[in-house]
Amino acid sequence: xxxxxxxxxxxxxxxxxxxxxxxxxxxxxxxxxxxxxxxxxxxxxxxxxxxxxxxxxxxxxxxxxxxxxxxxxxxxxxxxxxxxxxxxxxxxxxxxxxxxxxxxxxxxxxxxxxxxxxxxxxxxxxxxxxxxxxxxxxxxxxxxxxxxxxxxxxxxxxxxxxxxxxxxxxxxxxxxxxxxxxxxxxxxxxxxxxxxxxxxxxxxxxxxxxxxxxxxxxxxxxxxxxxxxxxxxxxxx
Amino acid sequence: xxxxxxxxxxxxxxxxxxxxxxxxxxxxxxxxxxxxxxxxxxxxxxx
Amino acid sequence: xxxxxxxxxxxxxxxxxxxxxxxxxxxxxxxxxxxxxxxxxxxxxxxxxxxxxxxxxxxxxxxxxxxxxxxxxxxxxxxxxxxxxxxxxxxxxxxxxxxxxxxxxxxxxxxxxxxxxxxxxxxxxxxxxxxxxxxxxxxxxxxxxxxxxxxxxxxxxxxxxxxxxxxxxxxxxxxxxxxxxxxxxxxxxxxxxxxxxxxxxxxxxxxxxxxxxxxxxxxxxxxxxx
Numbered sequence: 001x002x003x004x005x006x007x008x009x010x011x012x013x014x015x016x017x018x019x020x021x022x023x024x025x026x027x028x029x030x031x032x033x034x035x036x037x038x039x040x041x042x043x044x045x046x047x048x049x050x051x052x053x054x055x056x057x058x059x060x061x062x063x064x065x066x067x068x069x070x071x072x073x074x075x076x077x078x079x080x081x082x083x084x085x086x087x088x089x090x091x092x093x094x095x096x097x098x099x100x101x102x103x104x105x106x107x108x109x110x111x112x113x114x115x116x117x118x119x120x121x122x123x124x125x126x127x128x129x130x131x132x133x134x135x136x137x138x139x140x141x142x143x144x145x146x147x148x149x150x151x152x153x154x155x156x157x158x159x160x161x162x163x164x165x166x167x168x169x170x171x172x173x174x175x176x177x178x179x180x181x182x183x184x185x186x187x188x189x190x191x192x193x194x195x196x197x198x199x200x201x202x203x204x205x206x207x208x209x210x211x212x213x214x215x216x217x218x219x220x221x222x223x224x225x226x227x228x229x230x231x232x233x234x235x236x237x
Numbered sequence: 238x239x240x241x242x243x244x245x246x247x248x249x250x251x252x253x254x255x256x257x258x259x260x261x262x263x264x265x266x267x268x269x270x271x272x273x274x275x276x277x278x279x280x281x282x283x284x
Numbered sequence: 285x286x287x288x289x290x291x292x293x294x295x296x297x298x299x300x301x302x303x304x305x306x307x308x309x310x311x312x313x314x315x316x317x318x319x320x321x322x323x324x325x326x327x328x329x330x331x332x333x334x335x336x337x338x339x340x341x342x343x344x345x346x347x348x349x350x351x352x353x354x355x356x357x358x359x360x361x362x363x364x365x366x367x368x369x370x371x372x373x374x375x376x377x378x379x380x381x382x383x384x385x386x387x388x389x390x391x392x393x394x395x396x397x398x399x400x401x402x403x404x405x406x407x408x409x410x411x412x413x414x415x416x417x418x419x420x421x422x423x424x425x426x427x428x429x430x431x432x433x434x435x436x437x438x439x440x441x442x443x444x445x446x447x448x449x450x451x452x453x454x455x456x457x458x459x460x461x462x463x464x465x466x467x468x469x470x471x472x473x474x475x476x477x478x479x480x481x482x483x484x485x486x487x488x489x490x491x492x493x494x495x496x497x498x499x500x501x502x503x504x505x506x507x508x509x510x
Contacts, residue, residue: 044240047247054251073506097254104247108240128457135453139444149440152503156436156458159499163461163492170484171464208255215262222269226276233280 013214020211023204030197047105049197053205054097055123061091061209062130062158069154072147078224081147084154086216088133090209095127118168125164129157142227291376295384296391302361303392309357313396317350318403325407335408340470343404344463348430351393352452355434358385359442368442372508382435382504386497390431397423410474418473425489426466432493433458436500440507465489 031049068084071077102120103113114120133153140146303309324342362368371381405412412419434455441451465485472482479486 044243046244050247050251073503093254093258097251100250100254101247104243104250108243125457125460132450132453132457136444136450139446139450145443148506148509149443152436152440152507153454155503156433156496156499159495160458160461163488166484166488167461167464170488171468212259212262215259215266219262219266219269222266222273226269226273229273229276229280233283 013211016207016211016214020204020207023200023207027197027201027204030200035193035197036191044105044108047101049201050205051098051101051105052198053201054094054101056202057205057209058091058095058098058126060206061087061094062126062161065091065130065133065154066158069151069158072151073155076144078147081151082217082220082224083213084151085137085220086213088130088137088154089216090212092127092130092134094205095123095130098123099127116171118165118171121168121171122161122164125168126161129160133157288377288380291374291380292383292387295371295381296388299358299384299388309354310392310396313350313353313392314399316353317346317396317400320346320349321400321404321407330408336410336474337471339404339408339410340467340474342408343400343470344426344467346400347393347397347427348456348459348463350396351389351427351430351434352455354389354392354396355431355438355455356441356448356451358389358435359438360447363442368508378505378508379501381508382439382500385439386431386435386500389435390427393427393431394423397427412474415473415476418479419470421479421486422466422469422473422489425486425493426462429462429489429493429496430459432496432500436496436504436507439504462489462492465492 027049031046035046035049037043037045064087065084068080068087072080072084102123106115107113133150136153137146137150140149321342324338324345328338328342330338359368362371372378374380401412404410437455437458438451441447441454444450465488469482469485469489473479
């Protein structure tokens with residue numbers, strides 16, 4: 001990489017940092033100052049403005065894992081493997097946050113920390129699937145074998161989601177129905193100010209995803225670079 | 238107002254979790270960069 | 285096509301001959317399934333809980349646990365003496381290995397299940413004979429799904445250092461939909477409901493089987509690649 005390109009990249013990532021910081025700040029202001037308190041659930045309903053974006057971010061991250069896994073098996077390019085790995089880790093982090101904030105919301109509203117409701121159960125299973133994906137990566141040595149196996153698991157795991165969804169849905173469900181997209185159309189079930197707040201929050205978290213991806217991908221690349229230098233220069237002589 | 242504690246706890250977990258994750262990422266990247274610089278330095282001395 | 289089938293048959297035949305000579309896997313699976321059932325019977329108070337309500341769950345947990353034993357064995361056995369390398373050197377498609385292993389796993393597990401069913405009937409005092417046909421259909425769908433995904437992941441896990449630990453960790457979360465499905469269906473069948481009442485579950489498990497066999501065919505090349 002020539003120094004010019006590095007500088008350009010640095011500038012780009014700096015812009016992303018500022019943009020994400022600004023968006024998160026805007027989201028905070030919207031969540032705590034601007035948006036009116038929900039009548040039935042009270043103050044606690046404000047958790048929803050992080051809970052839903054975290055869930056969105058983790059599902060999006062798992063979808064990226066799926067796409068990158070397919071692309072890896074097709075092209076056999078290490079780049080896609082790095083993206084899949086980074087995305088899976090970020091997905092697991094945010095899925096954990098979903099699983100933590102969920103019960104905190106449920107305790108005052110439903111009166112129980114955990115209910116075996118459809119969405120809770122499927123999120124939990126999803127979390128376990130991707131934790132096992134990361135375990136598989138941690139268990140095997142770096143190289144083409146690890147990348148191929150992880151890619152297969154990334155595909156198999158994502159294809160499981162519709163099955164989990166329907167099986168758990170027919171099993172039982174209590175979760176509050178999605179208010180953003182209802183039968184009447186998009187956004188009818190909510191106050192416009194709430195919808196705006198949720199929108200800002202979603203944007204902020206999506207930006208955060210790309211920021212984290214950049215950092216995580218850089219980490220893998222640095223590791224690769226160190227490995228390459230060691231192999232070429234230190235061990236050969 | 239009785240749910241303030243729960244709201245506070247949720248916020249602590251979300252922001253604490255995100256900040257902690259970003260912090261560990263930065264930390265690891267910095268350590269790796271240091272390693273890489275060190276490696277390059279030793280290699281250039283030898284070579 | 286004929287060649288493909290005869291190649292698969294050769295692998296299945298090889299597995300059967302090995303099993304008939306050593307007799308180590310089948311007896312282990314059977315005793316293990318029996319033990320799992322016994323442990324559940326001791327841990328659940330059957331005088332309080334209705335046997336027909338907990339029975340299906342216990343039956344399937346026993347099937348899955350002992351099935352995992354068989355899956356762990358199926359590729360590790362090949363690994364031990366370098367037989368997998370030999371299999372891969374055979375001038376045949378990699379899907380042949382997958383299908384051969386899938387069929388032998390499936391047949392072993394089904395035979396074991398057929399031996400367990402009468403014991404289940406005796407222990408839980410549930411009359412299975414009048415519901416036998418729908419029950420066999422459910423067992424077929426569930427076992428096929430389990431083996432389709434299990435064979436793929438067992439071929440993957442056999443190359444890891446910690447294969448016995450990783451296989452269940454990778455496999456069980458992915459099996460959740462099919463486990464919920466078959467336990468539900470078994471419960472409904474034992475309650476005397478007709479199959480037409482549970483078409484959604486049958487559709488779910490059948491499409492699970494088909495999709496995962498399809499995915500395995502597409503990805504097995506990338507796993508069995510040295």
